[in-house]
Amino acid sequence: MAKFSQFQSESQKQNTNSQKRENIDDNIMSRFDEYKDMSQTELSQKLFEEVSRQKSEGSFDYSALENMLEAIRGNLSEADYQNVKRMLELLR
Numbered sequence: 564m565a566k567f568s569q570f571q572s573e574s575q576k577q578n579t580n581s582q583k584r585e586n587i588d589d590n591i592m593s594r595f596d597e598y599k600d601m602s603q604t605e606l607s608q609k610l611f612e613e614v615s616r617q618k619s620e621g622s623f624d625y626s627a628l629e630n631m632l633e634a635i636r637g638n639l640s641e642a643d644y645q646n647v648k649r650m651l652e653l654l655r
Contacts, residue, residue: 614654625655 598606617623628651636644 610650610654625651628654 598609601609614623632644632647632651639647
């Protein structure tokens, strides 16, 4: 049985969730700053290095990327969608 001290109030849960969102936002901005000045060639190289690393670790999930692309399809132009789809095929 859980101890009373393990339960959080609603405000504590909201604070925890808020802190998690801030950490995620900070991480996204940090990644953006890391990649924003790279050329398309440099970005592609980084992508293929990351995919290679994930494949060697057994953590690469092609279907998750496909699902993500389909989830954001409505926010992309047809040309952007087709471009990303071609890139995904290269990663397979």
